[in-house]
Each structure stands twice: as C-alpha cells, then as structure tokens.
Amino acid sequence: MRLIVAEKNISARRVAAILAEDQRVATKKEGGVDTYSFGDTTVVGLKGHVVEVDFEPGYTNWRSAERPPRSLIDAGTVKRPTEKKIVALLQKMAKKADQVIIATDFDAEGELIGKEALELVQAVNPRVPILRARFSAITPQEIRRAFAEPTELDFALAAAGESRQIIDLVWGASLTRFISIAARRGGANILSVGRVQSPTLAMIVDREREIERFVPEPYWMLTLQTEKDHTPLELRHTAGRFTDRDEAFGAKERTKDPLTVTEVKEGVKHDRAPTPFDTTALLVAAGRVGISAANAMRIAEDLYMNGFISYPRTDNTVYPATLDLDEVLGMLTKTAFANETRWVEKHRRPTPTRGKKSSTDHPPIHPTGPATREQLGEDRWKLYELVVRRFLATLSPDAEWATMKVNFDAGGEPYTATGGRLKEEGWRRVYPYSRAAERIIPVCTVGERLPILSVDLEEKETQPPPRYTQSRLIQTMEELGLGTKSTRHEVIQKLISRRYVQDGPLRPTLVGRAVIESLEAHADTITRPDMTRTLEAHMQLIKERKKSGEDVVNESRGMLHSVFEGLEAHEDQIGEGIIDRTVAERTIGPCPVCGKDLQLRQAHGASQFIGCSGYPECTFNISLPGVMWGKAIRVEKVCEEHGLSHVRLIRKGARPWDIGCPLCSHIESNAETLRMMPSMSPGLLAELQARHIYTVPEIARMTPEDLAGRLGIGTKTAATLVAEANDVLDLLRRRSEMKKFIRAEVPPRRRRSHAKIAKQLIEAGIDDIQSLGGAKPGLLKKAGLSDEETEHLLTRAREVNSEKRLKEAGLPAVSVKKYVAAGISGPEDFAALHPAYISAVSGVRVETVWKHAQTACEALGREPPEKITQKKLESGKKELLQVSGIGEATIERLYLAGITDAASLAAADPKEAAAKSGIAVEKIRAYVASISTERKTKK
C-alpha cells in the first residue's frame, strides 16, 4: 500500500482527487480521521503539527530549588503527540505501508511537520521507504509533477524549523518563569515573555511613551477661494504649513488683488502597475473591498484548497521563472474575465511588475484555476476576482496622468493649484479597486487675472502619533518580520488576555509597561525584533547546511545563559521593580499633610482621585474629574513648589487635558469657594492653606473645637467659620442643582452653553430652582433663551419646586406628580383648598386627598380640613347637577367655595362663595334660590 501524508485534511482530499484520475476515491472515517483511498493508495491529512516539543519530565514545578528557571536552558526536550487520534491512525496505516510519501506544505514548517510524520512512521515501520513530494499549488499539473518526481525529505530544512522550536521554547519558558517568580505572580497572572510577543508589546509601549511625550504645535493653513468661468477653485499658499503665527497672518494680510497666473506647468505622471500579491498585500486589498483580514485569510485558504488560487501564505512578490504566465492568462480566457484578459494579452508589459521580496517557498498569490460566480458564491468570488484582477494588473502597462500645476501671485504671495487627468488607463482598466481621483482644473494662461473670493486662514495643531489598531500593528509586525501570517493575530490576542494591553486602539497596561521596562533593562534581546531577524538568518544557514541546527541552538543557549547572569544578579531588583513600577506609575509625590505618597487612584466605576498612601490615618485627598474626561496619568514634569508630578487626563479622540500640579490646581480651584465665606480674608485664607486646609467641605466637616485648635483661634470664631462653610456648601449644592436643571430643560444650542446661562443667572442673584421659578422672564431672555424656552423653564421650575415642597411635606411621589400637574404648588394649598376641589382637578380619590391634606397640614402646623368620603362627594355631586345651570365645570369651582352638595349650597353665603369660586354672585343666588324652590316643592 502507498501511504500519502498531507499537511491537513482538505489538502489530503484534494491530492487524492487529483491523483485518482478516473478512479473513484473512497472516503472513510477511521478513529475520527478522514482517509481517502483509490487503487493501492491511501491519503491521510495531518493537522499541522501533530506533536509538540516540550521539556522532558521533571521541570513542571516552577518553584523547585533544584530546577530554577535557568535550568530550562539546558533541559532535554521531548516530542509529545498533541493530536493523538491522527498519530494513532498514521502509525496504524504506516505498519501496512510499503511506501510513504510526505506531501506537506513546501516551507520550513511544512518540512518539519513532514519530519514529525516521518519519525512517527519509522517508529512503527523502520524499513519503509519514505519519499517527499513538493508542490506550491494544488493544481492537477503541479501535483502530478510533484508525485512523478518525488525527492527526499530535506532534513536541513526541517532542522531549521526544529531549532526555532527549541529556541522559542527555551527562551520563552525560562524568561516567563523567571519574571513571573520575581514579580511573585502565578496562576492566571503570570507574566509571559517570548520572541514575538515581547517585541510586539514593546512597540505598543513605545508608542504610548511617544504619545505621552508629545507636545502639540500650532500651525496655520492658508487657502484662497477663486473661480474661473463659474467653476470654484481652491488655491493653497505654497508655504503649506505655517508654523509661525505672525508669518501666517502676515501672508494673509499681504494677499491682495490682483490674483495673477504666473505659471502653468503641464506634465505627465507614470502611475506604476501594482506588484504581485503576498499575504499582507492581499489582506490590505481585501480590507478595501470590505473583507476583514481574518475572513480574507479563511476564504483564501479555501480557494487554495479547491485549486482556484495558489498558496495564500507567502512573502514572495516576484513571479518565479517556473510560473507559466501565459498558461494562467490562457486559463483566464475561460472565465468571466475573458475581455480583460484579452486586453492584457494585447497590451502586455514587457516584464511583469515585481515587488521587493523574493522567496522560493511559494509564488506570489495568483489564480490557478477557472471559477464562476455561481460556483463560488459572493464572498469567495469577490476575493477570487481580486486575485485575478491583481494578476492581470501586474501584467498590464502603467497608467498615465496628465498633470497640471498652476501657480498664482496675489500681492506677492505665491499660491498654487494642482490637478490631474487620467490619460492612459493602463492597469487601472483591469484593476478598478484603488481610486483614480481626477481633479480637473480650468485651463489658465499666464498673466490671466482671477477674482479673490475669500482668503481663509485655518489654525490647526500637530497631532501625536495614533495608537496602533490591530490591523496596523499586524502590518508593522510584518514589516519587522515578527510572527507569521497565521500567528500575528493570535499574538495580539495573547497580549490582551495576559492583560498587558487594552483592546481598542491598543494601549499598554501598567503591568505590560513594567514588564517591558524590566526586560529592556536586563534582557534587552527578547524585547527587540532583531532576535527574530538573527534567528531567521541562522535558520537560513541551517537550510544551506552551512551550520548545524545543534550549533545554532547551543549558541542561543549560551546567549541566554549570559542574559540570565544579569537577570539572576538583579532578581530582587527586577521583581520589586515590576511590583513597584505598577505602583510608581500611580505615585504623584509627597502628601502635603503627612509626607507619605500621594497616589492616583481609580475608585469603582468612573471616578478617580488622588489619595494618600497613609490612608486611613491620613485622609488628605484631591478630587479629579471623572474618567469620562480622560484617564488620569502622571507625566514627567514635577511641580517645584509641591514636588508633585503633573497630572494629565488622556482620552481617546480628544486633546489631553493637562491639569498640571494637582495640588496647585486643587488650591486654586478651591480658593474661589473659600472666598465665598463672608469672614474669609486674605490672611485667613493663607493661614488655612498653611495648615493644609484647602477646601470648604473640609471646614464644614470639622468641629469648631477642632478648627479652633488647628488655626489657634477662638471656638466662637471657629463655629462661625464652620457655619459659613456649611452655608457656602448649601449654596453651591443649590446652584449645581439649578445648573443640572437648566441642562435638562434647555435644549443645547450653538453659542449658548448651559454653563453660561447659569453664570448669568447666578450673577443676577438667582441661586436655585426656587428663585428661578420667580425670576423675571427678561433675565432669561437676556441669557439667550427664546420666549417659549423662557416660559417652559419658568413653568418647569415652579413645578419642580412644588414637587419638592410636596414631597418634603411627606406626600408620596406618585400623587405629587398628579397634584403638580393639576397646578397645586405646595402644602399650603391643601390647607387652603377644599379636598373635593383638589380631587376633582387632580383625579386623586377624595379620601386620599384628605389623607394627604392631613399630612400637609401637619407639616405646616395648620388645622386639617373636614373629612369627606368619596361616596358622599358623589351623591353631593348628583344633587348639584340637578340644580339648573350647574354643570361639571361649575361644580369644580363650587368646590373651591366648599360647596359639595345641595345642603352646603343652600347654607352658603352667596357673596363669600362668589369670591372663593369666581362665579358671579347673581348666579350663586340663582342656584340657592332654585334649591330652596325645589325643597319647597318636595315638601
């Protein structure tokens, strides 16, 4: 039996289908693994590596004294099956095989996977001949060729891969253990280190340092609007960015009529056809057509497996000589791209474009088989089309642009406008993905004058470099050679799961930063991309048999030993360093009260503050704006007066907010409120601050005795101060309540901030919602409110006041809402108005109203109204409705006069009732008369 071992299931299936030619392929599942048989041949797919390299037993205890982290450097390694089912099946089949062909991918890692298979086979069948088939695309032609001329396994190539495995394991595991133990972290909190992850983390840390150091510089852009034949045209000042304000303004000032064309330059620009696809370029291009990197990779893999495109994991951007470009073009004439292909065949450039990277493992990504849209479905077709079009573009002529540059002069100031028109479409004809934005500018002649419509000077600011996005980081990793196409994404995930970085635009955590700083100080090698470059150079030497794998690994072990010399000598320092630095990042400087450390602290949720590490003995603290304004970080600058680090609030997409010295800012921002206390004098203020009393709340919380002791003043004076402090706090509380109210009730509008409205009101002596309710409408209008807004605000203010007062009187919130809506403005209304009336207007049952009236009157210390039941009220209403001239509306008014039924109407004094109800006295008299007539009739 002939056994063929492929790298993965899907390529096993595909290889079987091709090699079987006309024979039927029997698919069989054995022990959960698919096998593909035809004739005497069985094809089985691995799952990439099916064994894993690890240390020999005896090194599992991290804290073993005999086996410290450093002992891992020279520890023996073993290969351990990780895919047991596949290993078992492979060995079962190998026993029956009389020939084995390794058909794994054609690269160092594929060769190693092949060698792993070979070792597994030889372990059970030492004598079986083992061959190697090499192919870089799973196409019938390529596969047939590869199997027609099989070679030997390349042990040097596999050894290159093995060396990488061991070096990665040894460095990674030993350093991970060392740093974790030093920083006393275990379990889920270990601090991992690795050849790829650590330099990647270092990049993120570096970027963060850059952003923190960044100081924005202002600059100015000067533009001029003109027109020609009614076509608007924007000109730029040739200076571009003005960094000097006076120069910018000077240039603007000097820009004057006439605006004259001084020069017209026409030219031709070659727009080079794009280079062949490697993985990164494919992923970037796929991103432009709306396919995410991860998705694109998955689809490309699938297209490759089914023979539509070549191997999608490649760094090569140069077509190898062996690739028959004519044949690919011929194949494409059988696709939907026949027209484009024929055009390319006709206009083909002498040699295809080539990129910078040339490697031999795989050709650039190109189409290998014809496909239809129906066959592939939308997404796969989109990517296939992209690969096809890119291939065509690499064989197409360059595009050509006709460019035009027009220079102007306006009062001696030079301006310019540039335009471009696509003259020769070239490759853009077959590759329409990148935008070819034409900018046509009107034809101008030298000496011509155009009008100056406006001259605009715009002030801008230089921006700090942005944090890495995941895809940007993947690109940078690629540029630096960190990781592979299939691992880069995973590395970033690892940094996130280790809590080294936060997702979003990637930002390092304190721990991530501390680890990088420690490694930079003592094991610099592992934090730099150079380690990967060196490793790759060494792997190349192994491939070329200029060095043995063993030599390379041993050299690396030697280097790691010398790294450990430094590490072990500083273990305590490194451990404390990491522990301290996570703390130090938050430490601001000495507490003004007790001298211990002030620290930036994050409370639960969105609050942050500066607290004393001496808490609870020392309660000194400085409040900070919530994290919605930015996360507080320490910056390098230190306050000369207080010795405290300056604090900055950083927020995504916003300019950092520099608070400066937090204590200076604390003192300054609170001095104003302290001065609101009537007894506050400059001398007293200085005295308070000298005693580290900076805020009104601190005074308000103190007992007079305490304050007297601290300041050396009399208890009586101190008591006055404490009382004043409480008054100020109360005033501030009411003002802030009012501000909140205005924010909620007044819609936002340009040039009218809520803070500004509140400020104007406060200046006019309005400090709370209550006085706002009684404010003159003119005042609000002056603050920028419209008539409608003014009325709304005043009404709402009154309502809120009513609500508040009713609630304070002890009425439940649900009913209060109803009363307020009915115009009841306070508890005294319950004493003054008849419950029947309140019930009628508010819809609350009269018994409930009466109960509330009792509560309200008790709060006021007034006599409660007489009790009345719902039943009695209803029967009384019936009686009243009988009276001619009395309807629902009249009844409500009669209630105001305490008239609830026929009897009370009869007994009413018409004059008094008229006054209370607002009904004309004649009408009341008529009602009363009608009642007495009725009564007489009844009798």
Added chain:
DNA sequence: GCAAGGTC
C-alpha cells in the same frame, strides 16, 4: 502554569 508555529 511557560513560546511559537502549524491547523480549524
């Protein structure tokens, strides 16, 4: 409990 690299 460690890495990085295959594959899914």
